[in-house]
Amino acid sequence: xxxxxxxxxxxxxxxxxxxxxxxxxxxxxxxxxxxxxxxxxxxxxxxxxxxxxxxxxxxxxxxxxxxxxxxxxxxxxxxxxxxxxxxxxxxxxxxxxxxxxxxxxxxxxxxxxxxxxxxxxxxxxxxxxxxxxxxxxxxxxxxxxxxxxxxxxxxxxxxxxxxxxxxxxxxxxxxxxxxxxxxxxxxxxxxxxxxxxxxxxxxxxxxxxxxxxxxxxxxxxxxxxxxxxxxxxxxxxxxxxxxxxxxxxxxxxxxxxxxxxxxxxxxxxxxxxxxxxxxxxxxxxxxxxxxxxxxxxxxxxxxxxxxxxxxxxxxxxxxxxxxxxxxxxxxxxxxxxxxxxxxxxxxxxxxxxxxxxxxxxxxxxxxxxxxxxxxxxxxxxxxxxxxxxxxxxxxxxx
Amino acid sequence: xxxxxxxxxxxxxxxxxxxxxxxxxxxxxxxxxxxxxxxxxxxxxxxxxxxxxxxxxxxxxxxxxxxxxxxxxxxxxxxxxxxxxxxxxxxxxxxxxxxxxxxxxxxxxxxxxxxxxxxxxxxxxxxxxxxxxxxxxxxxxxxxxxxxxxxxxxxxxxxxxxxxxxxxxxxxxxxxxxxxxxxxxxxxxxxxxxxxxxxxxxxxxxxxxxxxxxxxxxxxxxxxxxxxxxxxxxxxxxxxxxxxxxxxxxxxxxxxxxxxxxxxxxxxxxxxxxxxxxxxxxxxxxxxxxxxxxxxxxxxxxxxxxxxxxxxxxxxxxxxxxxxxxxxxxxxxxxxxxxxxxxxxxxxxx
Numbered sequence: 001x002x003x004x005x006x007x008x009x010x011x012x013x014x015x016x017x018x019x020x021x022x023x024x025x026x027x028x029x030x031x032x033x034x035x036x037x038x039x040x041x042x043x044x045x046x047x048x049x050x051x052x053x054x055x056x057x058x059x060x061x062x063x064x065x066x067x068x069x070x071x072x073x074x075x076x077x078x079x080x081x082x083x084x085x086x087x088x089x090x091x092x093x094x095x096x097x098x099x100x101x102x103x104x105x106x107x108x109x110x111x112x113x114x115x116x117x118x119x120x121x122x123x124x125x126x127x128x129x130x131x132x133x134x135x136x137x138x139x140x141x142x143x144x145x146x147x148x149x150x151x152x153x154x155x156x157x158x159x160x161x162x163x164x165x166x167x168x169x170x171x172x173x174x175x176x177x178x179x180x181x182x183x184x185x186x187x188x189x190x191x192x193x194x195x196x197x198x199x200x201x202x203x204x205x206x207x208x209x210x211x212x213x214x215x216x217x218x219x220x221x222x223x224x225x226x227x228x229x230x231x232x233x234x235x236x237x238x239x240x241x242x243x244x245x246x247x248x249x250x251x252x253x254x255x256x257x258x259x260x261x262x263x264x265x266x267x268x269x270x271x272x273x274x275x276x277x278x279x280x281x282x283x284x285x286x287x288x289x290x291x292x293x294x295x296x297x298x299x300x301x302x303x304x305x306x307x308x309x310x311x312x313x314x315x316x317x318x319x320x321x322x323x324x325x326x327x328x329x330x331x332x333x334x335x336x337x338x339x340x341x342x343x344x345x346x347x348x349x350x351x352x353x354x355x356x357x358x359x360x361x362x363x364x365x366x367x368x369x370x371x372x373x374x375x376x377x378x379x380x381x382x383x384x385x386x387x388x389x390x391x392x393x394x395x396x397x398x
Numbered sequence: 399x400x401x402x403x404x405x406x407x408x409x410x411x412x413x414x415x416x417x418x419x420x421x422x423x424x425x426x427x428x429x430x431x432x433x434x435x436x437x438x439x440x441x442x443x444x445x446x447x448x449x450x451x452x453x454x455x456x457x458x459x460x461x462x463x464x465x466x467x468x469x470x471x472x473x474x475x476x477x478x479x480x481x482x483x484x485x486x487x488x489x490x491x492x493x494x495x496x497x498x499x500x501x502x503x504x505x506x507x508x509x510x511x512x513x514x515x516x517x518x519x520x521x522x523x524x525x526x527x528x529x530x531x532x533x534x535x536x537x538x539x540x541x542x543x544x545x546x547x548x549x550x551x552x553x554x555x556x557x558x559x560x561x562x563x564x565x566x567x568x569x570x571x572x573x574x575x576x577x578x579x580x581x582x583x584x585x586x587x588x589x590x591x592x593x594x595x596x597x598x599x600x601x602x603x604x605x606x607x608x609x610x611x612x613x614x615x616x617x618x619x620x621x622x623x624x625x626x627x628x629x630x631x632x633x634x635x636x637x638x639x640x641x642x643x644x645x646x647x648x649x650x651x652x653x654x655x656x657x658x659x660x661x662x663x664x665x666x667x668x669x670x671x672x673x674x675x676x677x678x679x680x681x682x683x684x685x686x687x688x689x690x691x692x693x694x695x696x697x698x699x700x701x702x703x704x705x706x707x708x709x710x711x712x713x714x715x716x717x718x719x720x721x722x723x724x725x726x727x728x729x730x731x732x733x734x735x736x737x738x739x740x741x742x743x744x745x746x747x748x
Contacts (some may be wrong), residue, residue, distance in 0.1 A: 269733065270732040271734055280437070281434050284430075
């Protein structure tokens, strides 16, 4: 008998046999499927309860995908690589759905390992997809799809790794390293979404000029970037760099707006209050560059630092814990940027000057420059790569 | 001075001075504590109310070796009994702190057991006290409490098996006297109560006074609360007087004893303050994080600590048991947060 029998794998969607026949990227059938998925989720009473599912549903609607498709067109002919094996984060409920959509959009069949931790969101999405795939209209996509659930097991990871044409690996550095040890086919492509670091730049002058409505909107955006995921998302900022004049007054205005949003929306639980306070104690002991500390009723901790060490990416807040640095010029911070840096969120600074900052200084990090409020917006261009292009091959005709 | 004899007004005044002195001492002698207070903007030379004085989160004792005396003065290092895989707290005691802990423990306990030493049965194994260099909270507890009794007998053998014959002999020998029993709540339940219940044997501890502590985490997983514990234990050994205590390895000695009415009591050596998530002070009967205050720690900055437990003040100075001081309940550990995000948290289990 085959060893296969012994693996403890639950197939939430699909079966063991997964077709490897690729499609072209942005195949019409796939785009239609994603749009149907979007409507199904948005009309599903169970799904509506979860803002993260709704964000995904909004993301995979027709108009958004059409925009990506338009950006994608470059006159070349492509096909998907075949079969993509997705190892998605075990502690985030909805990432697996984006990962699946990336695989489909690039024309591939997909085996998606969903979080082993039980999340209602995972169940709801899987149920909706399963029901949709029972429709004959999607028999092709059905033959290309499996959602699997199993406890961490390198033998199972190894079996799927040996048979796929690409892997999408979400995880911390240790996790990625352990998956990378598992053998793959010689042409197999790995895309690793590893642990990253993100920060934010605010121009004080622009902030001081902002009206109340604009300020409220900015605070809302900042809240979504940070508190929504307790600053655990790779794209959530930990460090706020201030540019310009009259920074102290600007900070006052900014943080009091953040405080009114956060105190209204955020549920600060004991364990997080203790974690923040403990982190502050540790920082007090470890860091020699702290110039100030401000505590807004435990909702916001602000640690001012007067020097940016090369290992600034080790300064990581949680649940509303921020490091602040006043820069006289953006070029002051170039030395801290390394390949760990992912997202730069900004307010009041021209994006061309930020782009110029990255290119002119030939920086090895910063893959995304987005306005405050859009840190968590997932895109087919992620971590510096066009995922659809990376997961498809060009058929070069001369 | 009796251990439960300070009224609120007396204690407030006394504690503001005593804790201010301790805070200044640790500020001057513990470099890490000094840094924390500086960042918090706390000036120890100015007079503060007790609830405005900074606290150290207990987790910090796991991550740092915090001392307020020279290392050469340390005579004993205690370690919390961290469950497997977790880091442990390390608490450094000099001669005077260790001696004060022992004295205060005796003083508090004898308020419940009388000043006369009693024959003592420890519901644990003797091997728990063998490792002398690094005292586990368990070993330290056993040693500390065993000073309160004589003819100290251990109820469990090295394999944590109930030594029924030894216990039986002990009980018969002292059947006309008060007996002091000590153990950790979980050990008593797992290796004493369950074993007796299973064997279907009875022993007679009608004259026993059991003092136990160490936390309810494992028992609450088995849905065993304090009342159930007392009731079922009585079924197997007829014991009537069972007192739980609440304490931390960071504040050994100045423990909080459960009174006859089932409330934990602060003594003249200790105090509690419950805090909301913004660290403001809770009202009476409002559950919050338990902050613990002790006058004993001199060799490490543990005089004001923030625990990870949730508790509630029931009253002050007016418990029907007659003891003065705050009396309270501890509801257990704070709830762990659901992790949100995609960073390094799942490194070990993809």
